[in-house]
Amino acid sequence: MNDLEFRRRLFADPNDKEVAQEAANNAEQQALLEELQAFDVQLNKALDVKVPDGLAERILANQQADNAHNVVVKKGWFKRYKTPFATAASATFALGLYFMSATQTPLLAGEHALAHVHHEQAAFQSNAKIALQVVNDKLSLFGAKLESLPGDVTYATFCNFKGQKSLHLVFQSEHGPMTVFIVPLSGKNSLGGDGQFKDDRYNGIIEQDQHAATVLVANLGSPVEKYQKNVASALRWL
Amino acid sequence: MTTKQKRYEALVQVYHGELYRFAYWLCQDPTVAEDLVQETFLRAWRSLDSLQDENAAKPWLLTILRRENARRFERKQFDYADVENDTLIDNTSASLDEEMEQTVIQRQINKLSVEYREPLLLQVVMGCSGEEIAEILELNKNTVMTRLYRARNQLKDALTQHQEPIKGAQN
Structure with missing residues (x-):
């Protein structure tokens, strides 16, 4: 091995055993070898950035959520509930309020939400509960968190909502699974207004404030406004 | 399970x-x-x-x-916060001198072009062999070894040149 080759191989891999053997009989090469090995220790230290806390747990939670989608749902949704909520009266009240106040007609964003829910039926395949903490880990990317949700979350994944990165959630209510899209809005962009929308299978509602649009879609006939308010009031922006 | x-x-x-x-x-x-x-x-x-x-x-x-x-x-890029790389690095338990030195090295690593940076990261961070790097990057092994050589060479050169200004900035 000539000097040039020694240097090339040493710089390519300071831990090359053949290179080390070669250097053993040559003080100058030995010095260069030690210098490069020390340099690699420095490099290693410089590259050793801190891994975020809880990363492994988040990866596994993500996989659990993904895995749950592929499990065939054997029980009907109505059998999954052991704790119904006392909501019927307030639901009626909220619905009444809505009919007094609503003036808007369905929107393009509503149509998108319906299409999205129809398309992503996989979101309803899971009945495994996802911890609120996992949902909040995702929401933290938007600078938001949820204090609670009116039911167990069984789906939480980022989705594209009309070109906007949004969080797609499904929670189990006493009216069946409900879908929530939390779509962050940055200043100017808007989804096109608030209001209710429906098709032959689902109805839904969109509410927007300065932070985000919250879109809720549920089985036709569900008191979506009440649930929407419930979700909106639990949503905190940091 | x-x-x-x-x-x-x-x-x-x-x-x-x-x-x-x-x-x-x-x-x-x-x-x-x-x-x-x-x-x-x-x-x-x-x-x-x-x-x-x-x-x-x-x-x-x-x-x-x-x-x-x-x-x-x-695909369309989401808006991630655009933060200076230098400010993000969390070096736990390093002395000020070491920290300075690491910051300088980090900056130089970031300056390496990706064709040199990537094989170096695979070798130093991931502990991959030359053969593994070649397989991952779909290059032949000689090319990989040449890039590794150049990566370290460039880094050492840059760091030697930077030694003077660092000392000047240390007060």
Whole structure:
């Protein structure tokens, strides 16, 4: 091995055993070898950035959520509930309020939400509960968190909502699974207004404030406004 | 717990840290790095059956991660916070001198072009052999060794040149 080759191989891999053997009989090469090995220790230290806390747990939670989608749902949704909520009266009240106040007609964003829910039926395949903490880990990317949700979350994944990165959630209510899209809005962009929308299978509602649009879609006939308010009031922006 | 689940959890435990560091230095953004690692492991889970040999897990995961990273440029980019790289680095328990030195090295690593930076990261962070790097990057081994040589050469040159200004800035 000539000097040039020694240097090339040493710089390519300071831990090359053949290179080390070669250097053993040559003080100058030995010095260069030690210098490069020390340099690699420095490099290693410089590259050793801190891994975020809880990363492994988040990866596994993500996989659990993904895995749950592929499990065939054997029980009907109505059998999954052991704790119904006392909501019927307030639901009626909220619905009444809505009919007094609503003036808007369905929107393009509503149509998108319906299409999205129809398309992503996989979101309803899971009945495994996802911890609120996992949902909040995702929401933290938007600078938001949820204090609670009116039911167990069984789906939480980022989705594209009309070109906007949004969080797609499904929670189990006493009216069946409900879908929530939390779509962050940055200043100017808007989804096109608030209001209710429906098709032959689902109805839904969109509410927007300065932070985000919250879109809720549920089985036709569900008191979506009440649930929407419930979700909106639990949503905190940091 | 199923065997598949156990196998997967072992992979996550063993490789998530190294993969995160690799992703961090590859894309130079902690948020993107975490997303990349999440996405890599999710894809790994979905196709875990295609991994026959546990010894091939590292290059296999790295190949997935690099593909995900490439995909990032194909689709519309989300607005990640644009933060100066220098300010993000968290060096725990390093003295001020060491910290300065590491910051300088980090800056120079970021300045390396990706064709030199990537094989170096694979070697130093991931502990890959020349053969493994060649396989992952789909290059022949000689090319890989040349790039590794040039990467260290450039870094050493740059750091030697930088020694004077660092001392000047130290007060």
